[in-house]
Amino acid sequence: DAGITQSPRHKVTETGTPVTLRCHQTENHRYMYWYRQDPGHGLRLIHYSYGVKDTDKGEVSDGYSVSRSKTEDFLLTLESATSSQTSVYFCAISMTGVGGQPQHFGDGTRLSIL
Amino acid sequence: ILNVEQSPQSLHVQEGDSTNFTCSFPSSNFYALHWYRWETAKSPEALFVMTLNGDEKKKGRISATLNTKEGYSYLYIKGSQPEDSATYLCAFESNYQLIWGAGTKLIIKP
Numbered sequence: 001d002a003g004i005t006q007s008p009r010h011k012v013t014e015t016g017t018p019v020t021l022r023c024h025q026t027e028n029h030r031y032m033y034w035y036r037q038d039p040g041h042g043l044r045l046i047h048y049s050y051g052v053k054d055t056d057k058g059e060v061s062d063g064y065s066v067s068r069s070k071t072e073d074f075l076l077t078l079e080s081a082t083s084s085q086t087s088v089y090f091c092a093i094s095m096t097g098v099g100g101q102p103q104h105f106g107d108g109t110r111l112s113i114l
Numbered sequence: 115i116l117n118v119e120q121s122p123q124s125l126h127v128q129e130g131d132s133t134n135f136t137c138s139f140p141s142s143n144f145y146a147l148h149w150y151r152w153e154t155a156k157s158p159e160a161l162f163v164m165t166l167n168g169d170e171k172k173k174g175r176i177s178a179t180l181n182t183k184e185g186y187s188y189l190y191i192k193g194s195q196p197e198d199s200a201t202y203l204c205a206f207e208s209n210y211q212l213i214w215g216a217g218t219k220l221i222i223k224p
Contacts, residue, residue, distance in 0.1 A: 031210070040216065041216060042118070042203065042205075042214030042215050042216045042217060043158075043203070043205075043212075043214040044214070045211055045212070048210070048211065050210065056210075058211065090157065090158075097210035097211075100145070100146035100148075100163040100164070100165040100207065101163070102148060102150075102160030102163050103148075103158075103160065103212065104160070105157035105158050105159075106157060107156070107157050108157060
């Protein structure tokens with residue numbers, strides 16, 4: 001299994017509080033991704049990174065920010081959490097962003113915003 | 115807006131039977147088509163990545179085909195077993211991102 005660790009695995013918090021999710025990889029892969037997964041939807045890309053300090057928005061980036069200060073860590077921040085951000089969040093990594101390399105996923109973080 | 119459609123949404127199959135399902139994707143700006151297997155309470159796991167029109171990939175009893183000109187891929191499972199129960203996701207690769215279908219949930223009945 002690819003060395004990807006997401007933390008925390010579960011979190012319950014209140015509306016309006018800041019939340020940071022962490023994705024840590026030991027594979028030295030260049031690309032890292034944050035997805036959310038909701039019932040009835042496929043995985044939806046929030047943000048991705050193509051290198052240290054290089055990030056870009058995905059399909060559902062509103063209300064989220066990211067940072068990547070080291071190759072191995074990709075942080076997802078909800079500045080002021082809302083109930084619509086209750087979801088399961090997955091981090092993924094890939095060696096390259098194109099050319100048919102698979103993505104490898106962490107075990108997910110279940111986030112509940114009350 | 116790029117759209118990836120999977121059908122059917124769910125599928126009940128008798129153990130031992132073979133089955134297949136479909137992924138439809140845009141036929142323009144194609145880089146690759148990915149298939150993933152997602153078991154309940156686990157994370158998605160890559161099955162195949164296909165890049166060329168006419169590609170066929172096989173892993174054990176599972177195989178996939180690709181038609182980039184008409185924009186579809188089929189996933190086949192031969193002789194279904196209970197451990198094949200999972201959601202099967204396809205994803206269209208374009209511009210450094212994967213655009214995901216909503217998945218086909220496969221349930222194998224013993």
